[in-house]
Amino acid sequence: MQTNTTAAADIDEIVAAKPDYESEIITIIRGNYSPKAAQSKLEDYHGADVAQAMDALSLSERKKLYRICSASMLAEAFERLEEDEADRYFGEMDIKKASAVISELETDTAAEILQNVEKERRALIIDALQPEVKNAIMLIASFDEDEIGSKMTTDCIVIRENLSVPEAMDELVRQAEENDNISTLFVVDEDGEFYGAMELRDLITAKKTTPLDDLIVTSFPYVYAHETIDDCIEKLKDYSEDSIPVLDNANRFLGIITAQSLIEVVDDEMGEDYARFAGLTAEEDLKEPLLQSMKKRLPWLLSLLGLGILVSTVVSAFEQVVAQLTLIMAFQSLILDMAGNVGTQSLAVTIRVLTDENLTFKQKGKLVVKETRVGLFNGILLGTLSVILVGLYIALAKHQPFGVSFAVSGCIGVSLMVAMLISSAVGTLIPLFFKKIKVDPAVASGPLITTINDLVAVVTYYGLSWILLLDVLHVERMMR
Secondary structure (H helix, E strand, O other), rough: HHHHHHHHHHHHHHHHHHOHHHHHHHHHOOOOOOHHHHHHHHHHOOOHHHHHHHOOOOOOHHHHHHHOOHHHHHHHHHHHOHHHHHHHOOOOOOOOHHHHHHHHHOOOHHHHHHHOHHHHHHHHHHHHHOOOHHHHHHHHOOOEEEEEEEOOOOOOOOEEEEOOOOHHHHHHHHHHOOOOOEEEEEEEOOEEEEEEEEEEEHHHOOOOOOHHHOOOOOOOOOOOOOOOOHHHHHHHHHHHEEEEEEOOOOEEEEEEEEEEHHHHHHHHHHHHHHHHHOOOOOOOOOOOHHHHHHHHHHHHHHHHHHHHHHHHHHHOOOHHHHHOOOHHHHHHHHHHHHHHHHHHHHHHHHHOOOOOOOOOHHHHHHHHHHHHHHHEEEEEEHHHHHHHHHHHHHHHHOOOOHHHHHHHHHHHHHHHHHHHHHHHHHHHHHHHHHHHHOOOOOHHHHHHHHHHHHHHHHHHHHHHHHHHHHHHHHHHOOOO
């Protein structure tokens, strides 16, 4: 016990001793340090810490931060801000400082921020930029937001293929002053067409007499700037490179997409897919206004309301069954829930498989067969289990004759099997249909599948109850 108490005290001490960088940065900004002294102190902190502290500062304190910090320090912080925060804080800077920060940012981040700046202010900032920075930003801004070119950066080392090793080293040193991504060097020919890539380590360790061509990997992966982000993610998922070259349609080298950018892109795409899967028209965040959140949710909810009314109408058509066999109402949710769960599982598997753009018609057919078989055999297993458990429950808890109990549970078991079979097929066929008509299959969202499967389950359950229990077995006459 003493040892545990001591260990817990040590942990508390470590937690208590953990530096609070945010408070330290705020203290520096609010202190009476000279600008040079404050800048010197702030240089010891990571850009992520500065970014985190910015929200706790007042407007006047942030403006003081902008004046104190160098453009490179602010750029490091802005790279780690959320998009809405970056836009808001950037609007608080004067034109000169804003231009300096833009020049230090990764070109893709700079293009994103400038895209949301007021037109007149954006023009002033762009006019103050160096020509090479301006051209790089304008290039990235020329691509649509769903094209991979909009996510690339020109912050990289590019050399010619006809250099010697010493000449390549000189070029590396010259360009490294202006670029951060130097772990991989990209090689182009005299026309600017992509030739290959080499690792920094290989160049540094190479002998002066080694032909540069021996160091160049000509089978390096690449993407075209006008390719969609979805296509590029699928193509690059098997590679683990720090950066991937981006080419124009003439195979000329334009820039790179870094691993960090690729991760952000994947995260954004997953967020959008998850939002659509949940029946939203777009992704939401915690700070979003009420009306905007409602606007994103209402379109699907209105559609689902219509389908829900249809389900209720179908249920009302079976009033005679419910009136004579009120017992079966207790097990309606069992059929509906299992049908919805199975359909959602098949939907998730199908959407994942459909990320492969090269899927053939035969492979899609195999997917339908496989999911239907899974639904059938799971239905047989769970249906059999339901017959036994529900039958015993009705007999023992509801005090019904065993004949009635197992007749009802048998109907539930068969209904469950049929509903799970059909739901598996529906959960697979709907996203395939959406894909066929060029609509994002993620639009075939969970709520839509669940509502359709509710309809399937209701018709199956009450239809079989009507046929088997009332018309064939006349169970209502045997019930106590």
